[in-house]
Amino acid sequence: MDREWLANKIYETAHLTGSFKLRSGNVSNDYFDKYLFESNPVLLNEIAEHLSKLIPSGTEVIAGLEMGGIPVATALSLKSGIPVAFVRKKAKEYGTCKLAEGIDVNGKTVCIIEDVVTTGGQILLSAADLRNAGANVVSVLCVIEREPQGRDNLESDGLSFFSLFKMEELLETQLKSN
Template sequence: MTATDPTLAADIDACCRLTGEFTLRSGQQASEYFDKYLFESDPLLLGRVAREMAQLLPAGTELLGGLELGGIPLATTLSNLVGLPALFVRKQAKTYGTCKLAEGADVAGRRVTLVEDVITTGGAVRDATRALRDAGAVVEVVVCAIDRSPEGENPLSDVGLEVRPVLTKVQLDAARALNAG
């Protein structure tokens, strides 16, 4: 699916693409990096991304599960926009207080759509999916701002998760080429 905001890819690319030497969460080395905090800290860009995400939410979503850390501002903004409760999913359950992995409403028996910023290999999403399913949640879809995985591949097919991106790396590359030309 293509974003309905015609300049979003170009604006995100111009704001967030950094070049250099970067180590990704997966351990992979990359010569470019999409610093999602640069758009997530900009209220106008964050709102534009959330409006696109709203169109990607599957019917029947009961909770929006924002993954620590980058998915949390997206899930909060999206929650405010569509009126669904947000859930804040930690990388690890707290070892104090409530000792919860997911902060917010109980997930047991509820349909949770995960919200993530950037997906490359899907490691954090995979971990969250397994943990939420173990807690009784129904998790079938992740909506993300940017899918960096190779075109046509679903890095989360092994856990039966559908990835619905606002933008793909291919779209961001095309926007960059168009602006450079």
């Protein structure tokens, strides 16, 4: 299915209007509830199909961030055959006490997967944690790039950043189809 169809489906499925506080602390009238597109198997499959073409060559591990990046990373792993790690916001304090579950990231080239990027704050924290665990974190891939500040912050940290859609692209695609 083509990008325009996918953009429309993501919009129709996950776009909400109202007053929403973002992780950045800003308030927005437009919000994409990522769990609505991540829980839809048809949409998640199509998202993974399109995102898989953006995975940088040389990626050895796909790292899905807790919690929204995990379904996308899992679907991408199935499409690409690249092993996946599941990255917690904070290492467990019991059991294995790991930050990243699944495939070992030590010494591996890692692409972080996130659903929606606003400022990139959690990605930067997780990238630092993964680097401390021995990973070579070089890139980030997301479904929706919400604000340019996220790209600026990630690229300032030396990360290559790829997004399937920018938020304004989803909004414009919907306007064109009406």
